[in-house]
Amino acid sequence: MHQDEAWHQERPKEECGVVGLYVPGEEASRMIFFALFALQHRGQESSGIAVTDGTAVRMHKDMGLVSSVFDETILKSLPGDMGVGHNRYSTSGSSVHRNAQPIHCISEIGEIAVAHNGNLINAYELRKEMEAEGETFVSTADSEVIARLLVRNMKMGPEHAISATMQKLKGAYSVTVLTPRMVMGFRDPSGVRPLTVGRLGNGYMIASETCAFEPVGGVVEQEVHPGEFVIIDEKGMRMAQAVPAQPESMCLFEFIYFARPDSVMFNTSLYNARVRMGENLWKEHPVVADIVVPVPDSGIPAAIGYARASGIPFGEGMMKSRYIHRTFIQPDQRMRELGVRMKLAPLKENIEGKRVVLVDDSIVRGTTTNQIVKMMFDAGAKEVHVRITAPPIKFPCFYGIDMASKGELIAAVKSIDEISQHLGASSLGYLSVDGAMDAVGEGERRFCRACFTGNYPIPVPDKLSKLAFEEPPDVGEMATVSTGQMSLPVED
Ligand code: SF4
Incomplete structure (x- = not known):
């Protein structure tokens, strides 16, 4: 066991941190690297960056901390002024490398790369449904379900693709997406995981936490509200409601432990x-x-x-x-x-x-x-x-x-x-x-506190719930379909 892992076993573990940015005329990969560096606490098992120069999407991802996954040579091999990045934590298992993110897929409008923080509670059902329709999955991460739903819907245009995808998803998700022409972000209708947008030079940036903006000279503007999407391209930035917001359920644990103390959430300094x-x-x-x-x-x-x-x-x-x-x-x-x-x-x-x-x-x-x-x-x-x-x-x-x-x-x-x-x-x-x-200082905002009270704001399917309330399954024999906190057999 990795030495740091032994320590972190006793801590609740955040699953992921995400970044997306567009910096016209500048090198996106370097800025994403430093933003991911600031979000290292949200995931220490793998890291990845995908960028585009308007033609192809290029990507590098590997197991390890941000500083060990990337070096000068790798960053220079990632040209372009638009990109997304991801830090991931997951539990052990044989399939961790192929579950590293961003997840790369080919769509009718070209390649896309998807980075996800959160956990879908209906990933298993969606995956079975899509496999029955002929979809082939290359990873066992629930995030691939998001990526493949986006690919299916992309021909309808980005706004419709996000909205149609979100209508299918249940659970917690803050997502950044890269296409050859734009960066997109969206947040689940309950707003469980954080997501913030702001300015970065002549462009814009999306990140899990405000602490990612400072190191790259970004200026925080606002959070992405529950159910909202943001699209950043050459025309600028636009935000709108993708699906109706549900009663807000921001994770209380982000305030207690997960998020970095110099981050701000709900206009509150976490410190x-x-x-x-x-x-x-x-x-x-x-x-x-x-x-x-x-x-x-x-x-x-x-x-x-x-x-x-x-x-x-x-x-x-x-x-x-x-x-x-x-x-x-x-x-x-x-x-x-x-x-x-x-x-x-x-x-x-x-x-x-x-x-x-x-x-x-x-x-x-x-x-x-x-x-x-x-x-x-x-x-x-x-x-x-x-x-x-x-x-x-x-x-x-x-x-x-x-x-x-x-x-x-x-x-x-x-x-x-x-x-x-x-x-x-x-x-x-x-x-x-x-x-x-x-x-x-709760004010008008509302929190998820289910791990303390047992009142789950997004209803949890019986099958998932039953497993979690029993002894942990032997993950060595099972492929994980989530970002790591839960294991379900991929095959019935
Ligand atoms: S507060 Fe809710 S989202 Fe946060 S760790 Fe507890 S159960 Fe999970």
Whole structure:
């Protein structure tokens, strides 16, 4: 197992990040590279860029981080001022390379390349239907269903193609598409995954998060609203409603953990929202302590909020190795047993003899958190009080986040006291759903919070639901039809 993967197993995993841009007269591939670099947190398993110079669509994609997939030579082999890009996370499986994106297809109007963030809940049914009609799929990704539906409809014109495709899709999807003459983007009618548009020089840009705009000199203009599409070509940019919007269900977890803290969503700074979550965490779960310590990096804003609200000093309690993800040397068995210590090292001088409040963003299986708690005690902490900004995760996600099946979610099978004992903590407190919503400042906007409440805003088919509530299937023998969080047999 890749060293970074061991760490990330304990984190809910975002499935993907997407980019699309048109920069007249400039080199699109280089800008897409830097935008993908800023979106690396949304997917670390594969990366891809497709560009066009108005004639052909050229593409390069491979397994690995953006910085290892592309170099100068590859970027120079991707000419053109229009393109799309994709970062992907997926669970293990034999077919990961062919599922890397963008997905390339031939249509009646020429080649197209499709990049998708999210998860379709009717991909299996759509795929069977299309195969019965003679369609041949080359990957097992649900995103290929989107690509092939677009291809079927492209002769009707781009607006109609998007609208006809979206009418068939159920689930979460923020998509960018490249044709030889335009870049398109669209977002599912519930708006589960983010998508933003803005200006870039003389052109325009679409990206999963606002943090992708800054490194390339882009200026954020607005989000793509639920059910909307955007088309960018030589005539400029146009946006319109492709299908009627449904009750909005933006993923609350984007605000708690997934999205980068310097991104803005719903006109809210995610950094500020996370600081407020820490403040609310203190109000809900106060404790007498000497130091508030974040689990780096994602626990830092909430720990600052907790410290600010409580008056307890904020301090670093551990150092995170910045470069562990850059090595592909496998740890041996003895090192594997050290687990989290390969990633984090305690700062003994800050925690020895102290009552520590340990702030982290989420607990999925509980395996990493108990190693961190033990590391704090081993370094001399007198007490370790764990405070978590995500409410207890009790239900699986069907909309593009890999969290594990219900049986693996510790909060689904244990009480808070039992979890606290399992972690070996002095106490444990989770932020409530209301506390998280208050921190985000819900206002007129609405969120999906199904992994905390079990109320799924987009109804989940029984077959999919049944699998997720059972033990995880053996993916080695099954091809995945989703972007990775769920496996279904491709053949009946
Ligand atoms: S179930 Fe949870 S992780 Fe999935 S979209 Fe809803 S809030 Fe986000």
